[in-house]
Amino acid sequence: MVSARVIRNLKSEFKTSALAKIGLALVVGIILVATFAPFIAPHNPTEQRLPESELPPIGFTDTNEKTSSEMVDGEIQTVTETEVIRADSDYVLGTDGLGRDMLSRIIYGARTSLAVGVLGTLLAAVIGVPVGMYAGYHRGRIDDTLMRIADVSLAFPSLVLAVALIGLWGRAAIRVPDPFVVTGMVSDMPEFFVLPITVVIVVGLVNWVWFARVARGEAMSLRSQEYVKAARALGASDNRIILSHVLPNAITPIIVLGTVQVAAIILLESALSFLGFSGTTLSWGFDISQGRDYISSGQWWIASIPGLAIMLSVIGINLLGDWLRDALDPGIQGEGGAA
Amino acid sequence: MSFGRFVFTRSLQGLGVIWGVITVVFALRFVTPGDPINAVAPLDATQETRRAIAAELGLDQPLYIQYGQYLFDLMVGDMGFSYIKGQEVTGLVFARVPATVELAVTATIVAIALSIPLGVISATRRNEPVDYGATLFSLAGISTPNFWLGIMMILILAVEFGIFHTSGRETDLGDVVISVVGPEPFISTLASWLKYITLPSIALGTYFMALITRLTRSGMLDELGKAYVTASRAKGIPETLVRYKHVLRNTLIPVITVLGLQLGTLIGGAVITEAVFSWPGLGTLVIQSINLRDWPVLQGSLIVIGTSFVLVNILVDTVYAYLDPQVVYD
Numbered sequence: 001m002v003s004a005r006v007i008r009n010l011k012s013e014f015k016t017s018a019l020a021k022i023g024l025a026l027v028v029g030i031i032l033v034a035t036f037a038p039f040i041a042p043h044n045p046t047e048q049r050l051p052e053s054e055l056p057p058i059g060f061t062d063t064n065e066k067t068s069s070e071m072v073d074g075e076i077q078t079v080t081e082t083e084v085i086r087a088d089s090d091y092v093l094g095t096d097g098l099g100r101d102m103l104s105r106i107i108y109g110a111r112t113s114l115a116v117g118v119l120g121t122l123l124a125a126v127i128g129v130p131v132g133m134y135a136g137y138h139r140g141r142i143d144d145t146l147m148r149i150a151d152v153s154l155a156f157p158s159l160v161l162a163v164a165l166i167g168l169w170g171r172a173a174i175r176v177p178d179p180f181v182v183t184g185m186v187s188d189m190p191e192f193f194v195l196p197i198t199v200v201i202v203v204g205l206v207n208w209v210w211f212a213r214v215a216r217g218e219a220m221s222l223r224s225q226e227y228v229k230a231a232r233a234l235g236a237s238d239n240r241i242i243l244s245h246v247l248p249n250a251i252t253p254i255i256v257l258g259t260v261q262v263a264a265i266i267l268l269e270s271a272l273s274f275l276g277f278s279g280t281t282l283s284w285g286f287d288i289s290q291g292r293d294y295i296s297s298g299q300w301w302i303a304s305i306p307g308l309a310i311m312l313s314v315i316g317i318n319l320l321g322d323w324l325r326d327a328l329d330p331g332i333q334g335e336g337g338a339a
Numbered sequence: 340m341s342f343g344r345f346v347f348t349r350s351l352q353g354l355g356v357i358w359g360v361i362t363v364v365f366a367l368r369f370v371t372p373g374d375p376i377n378a379v380a381p382l383d384a385t386q387e388t389r390r391a392i393a394a395e396l397g398l399d400q401p402l403y404i405q406y407g408q409y410l411f412d413l414m415v416g417d418m419g420f421s422y423i424k425g426q427e428v429t430g431l432v433f434a435r436v437p438a439t440v441e442l443a444v445t446a447t448i449v450a451i452a453l454s455i456p457l458g459v460i461s462a463t464r465r466n467e468p469v470d471y472g473a474t475l476f477s478l479a480g481i482s483t484p485n486f487w488l489g490i491m492m493i494l495i496l497a498v499e500f501g502i503f504h505t506s507g508r509e510t511d512l513g514d515v516v517i518s519v520v521g522p523e524p525f526i527s528t529l530a531s532w533l534k535y536i537t538l539p540s541i542a543l544g545t546y547f548m549a550l551i552t553r554l555t556r557s558g559m560l561d562e563l564g565k566a567y568v569t570a571s572r573a574k575g576i577p578e579t580l581v582r583y584k585h586v587l588r589n590t591l592i593p594v595i596t597v598l599g600l601q602l603g604t605l606i607g608g609a610v611i612t613e614a615v616f617s618w619p620g621l622g623t624l625v626i627q628s629i630n631l632r633d634w635p636v637l638q639g640s641l642i643v644i645g646t647s648f649v650l651v652n653i654l655v656d657t658v659y660a661y662l663d664p665q666v667v668y669d
Contacts, residue, residue, distance in 0.1 A: 152359035154600070155645040157607030160625060164637060167629030168367065263482070270484050271611050275626060288487055292615075295494045296505075303494070307487035314482035 006252075006328060013327035023319025030313050034110040038178060038186040042090070043101035045108040045282060046190055053099035054299050058087045060094075062298060094301045096287070097294060102301065106309050109284040111193055112273075113313060116200055117266040121258050123204025124265075128211025129254060133242050135212070136219030146216070150209045158206040159271055165202045166277040172198045173279030196279030199272055203265045214257050218250035225249075252328045259321035263314045270310050284310050345660050346653075353653045360645035364638050365409050418639035423631050428639040432624065436643065439620035441512050443609050445536055446544035454548040455594075458555025459587065462563065473552055480549020485608050489542035489615040496538065504534045506617035512536075543612040547598075547605065554597055558590035592663050599655035602648055 014020045033040060056062045062085040069076050087094065093102035135146040156164075175192040182191065222228060223246065231241050272278050273285030280286070284306035291303025384392070393399045397408055412419070418428035461473035497505040510531040518528035562568065563586055571581045610622030617623070621640055628636035 148355065148359060151356045151649075152363060152645075154603060155356060155360050155648045156363075156641065157603035157605075157610070157644065157648070159607030159610055160641070160644060163610070163625065163629060164367070164641060167632075167637070267482075267484055271486060274484075274486050275611065275614060285484070288484075288490065292490055295490060296498050300494055303487070303490050307484060307491065310487065311479065311483050315478060318478065318482055 009327040010324075013323060017323060017326070019319050020323035023316050023321075023323055026312060026316025027320050030110050030114065030316060033107055034114045036180075037107045037111055038180045038189040041101075041104035041107045041189065042092070043104045044188050044190065045100060045104040047100065047188075049095070049099035051099065052088065052091070052095055053097055054085070054294070054302075055091050055095040055099075056085065056087050056299075057094040057102070057301050057305070058089060058092050060301070061086055093305055096290060096302045097299070102287075102305055105282065105287055106284070106305060108190070108282045109287065109306060109309060110313070112196070112280055112283040113266045113269060113310070115193075115195055116203065116269040117262040117317075119195075119200045120203035120207065120265040120269070121261045123200065124207040124261060125211045125254065125258060127204065128208035128213075129215045129247075131208070132212035132215025132217075133219045133246060133250070136216035137223050137238065137242050137246060139220070143216070146212065150212060153206075153209045156206075158203075158268055161206045162199075162202045162268065162272060163275065163277055165205070166198055166272065169198055169202075171196065171277065171279040190282075194280040194282065196269075196273075196283075199269060199278050203268055203272075206268075207261060207265065210257060210261065211254065214253055215250060218253060219246050222246045222249055256321060256325045256328060259317060259324055263317040263321065266310065266314055266317070342660060342664075346657050349653055349656050353649045356649050357646050360649065361410065361413060361642060362406075364641045364645070365406060367638065367641075368634060413642070418642070419635040421633055421636050423633045423636075428635045431636060432621070432639045432643050435619065435621045435624045435640075437513075438508055438511070438618060439606075439609055439613070439622060442536070442539055442543060442612065442618060442620060443605055445540040446609075447547065447605065449540055450544040450547035450551060454551035455555050455587075455591075457548075458552045459559060459582070461552065461556045462559035463582065465560070470556075473556065477549040477552040477556075480545050481553070483545065485542050485546055486611045486615050488545060489538065489612055492538045492542060493615075502534075503538050506615075508535050508618055510535055539612050539616045539618055542615065543605070543608050546608065547601070550597070550601065551594060554594050555590055558593055559586060562586045562589050588662070592659065595655060595659050595662070599652050599659075602651055602655075606644055606648065 014024075054062065064083045064085055066081045066083055068079050068081070070079060071077075091101050091103070093106065095101055096105070131146060135143040174195045174197045176195055178189065178191060178193050180186045181189050219242070228241060228245050231245055236244075269278070269283070270285030270288070273280070273283040274289045276286075276289065278286060287306040288303050291299070291301075291306070294300075294302045390399070397405055400408070416429055418432065420426065421428055421431055424431065457473050457476075461470045464470050492503075493505050497503045510528060512532065514523070515525075515528050515532045517523070518525045568581060568586060571585060572578070609620065610625055612618065613620045613622035614626055621644060625637065625640045625644075628634070628640065
């Protein structure tokens with residue numbers, strides 16, 4: 001478990017590594033933004049203001065060519081006027097095609113990414129860790145069966161399997177009341193957070209295998225340790241040994257894998273929303289798919305900005321994962337699973 | 340265990356996994372909400388019509404017969420008929436395979452060709468600007484959504500500067516090969532192909548480029564610290580030989596394992612890259628079949644994707660066993 005040595009390693013690694021500091025700052029920042037979104041967002045992220053649509057971010061301008069026809073001396077003349085669209089200081093990152101504030105959408109999008117990333121990873125771990133522990137501890141036929149199931153599961157790319165399952169099951173979402181809005185601390189913000197529950201379940205189901213593999217490997221190497229043998233000699237049941245001796249000693253690599261998985265699932269969620277397989281429209285991936293229609297007409301920011309948000313979050317989590325790995329367990333390499 | 344026996348055992352094992360893949364795909368039709376007949380029958384179909392359709396598709400048979408029939412049909416290459424297009428699924432799916440293979444292979448080659456030298460340089464010039472650049476690049480590369488990267492490249496290189504096409508695949512690798520002997524001029528065919536393939540293969544390959552750079556760098560650093568390197572240097576073996584003949588070879592072994600495991604990521608990445616670039620491959624077929632609820636086409640595509648994953652992994656393991664003879668004796 002978390003011993004004094006572990007904490008010491010974490011601290012010393014943190015002090016020497018600039019990247020670890022950047023990673024932690026990014027992750028803490030995103031968690032704060034996601035949690036307090038209603039306070040931070042300058043506008044309601046779903047409110048449409050058509051007259052203020054397609055405004056560029058501050059510091060940029062956009063042009064709009066208007067063609068009109070007039071009758072001059074009995075002839076039709078076509079007049080092309082170039083209208084310059086300036087940024088509005090009310091909308092720091094500009095607005096999208098429906099006049100929704102980009103900054104507010106980015107802030108609220110962090111909630112979806114983080115919620116799906118964390119819940120999906122937890123689900124994958126809850127399925128994968130017990131199965132892997134049990135198989136690795138007992139070996140034999142159970143283990144063989146598990147490994148074959150894992151092989152079959154790995155034969156389907158996560159994204160393909162996720163898309164297929166969501167296509168079959170539909171795009172269900174749960175509306176979770178936003179405590180800040182419901183209690184009246186903030187007004188004019190969405191009353192509900194829409195959690196795309198099918199996406200959470202599916203990403204958990206397609207990623208459990210990574211946890212099962214790591215847990216199995218750990219259980220296999222721990223089962224022949226002296227203290228496990230001692231516990232067995234004292235008459236402890238297998239389940240008790242797994243729970244109180246094997247699992248606590250295997251927790252470090254599982255945590256490191258979990259961190260990498262949150263990043264991988266955030267990327268997977270954004271891909272699913274981009275393809276239209278999500279239950280919410282407040283998501284970075286969804287905004288990129290909307291912005292895609294505007295890249296040939298010059299409104300570059302609608303697709304670009306959400307992508308930067310994804311990139312920064314995933315970089316942050318990956319750096320955090322590197323830090324944990326280097327500090328906790330220099331021997332392992334976690335490179336499992338991605339979109 | 341001899342090398343031949345290893346390959347044989349591994350192939351048998353792979354066959355078992357393919358059987359598992361087929362079984363999972365067969366089971367998929369039962370997780371569909373409602374009766375599978377709903378997907379085919381018109382909404383206002385009478386009970387009579389529904390029963391007729393069920394009989395026609397064999398859906399009125401007991402489960403084990405349906406399953407046996409499914410396995411048998413697959414063995415003779417019959418994946419059923421598309422609900423929507425009324426064509427044979429086998430033909431529809433295999434027509435899409437070359438485009439996806441072309442994209443995936445090009446992306447992999449580009450990724451490997453650039454990342455291994457980059458990883459080596461990064462490791463041998465540790466803590467120099469080149470190393471920081473490579474580390475930063477690989478961190479960004481594994482953290483960037485490939486579909487977004489694709490859109491950004493379309494925005495800048497295709498829309499703004501007009502260097503590449505925004506989408507499609509009008510010229511394929513086959514055309515390039517034919518133009519060597521055929522009437523079409525080779526250079527312009529090649530240029531046309533490059534205009535289509537470049538952006539999608541970079542979008543798809545960047546993640547792997549970043550991943551392999553990272554793995555090569557850390558692997559090289561590990562190996563360079565080992566005793567045999569010191570011994571080789573002490574013996575007076577030229578540094579180039581030490582690095583490339585001994586160290587790099589040992590570094591590549593774990594790189595190959597990870598590549599095999601990440602093959603699923605490559606195919607998954609191809610699905611979304613195809614969606615961004617309207618690339619007419621298996622990925623676009625998968626998405627289309629889901630949106631149209633054309634389950635036989637989805638099932639056929641999944642079987643082809645799963646099976647090729649297993650086959651390529653057998654190949655990877657074979658190469659692995661060849662490079663590292665210890666594997667065979669495990």
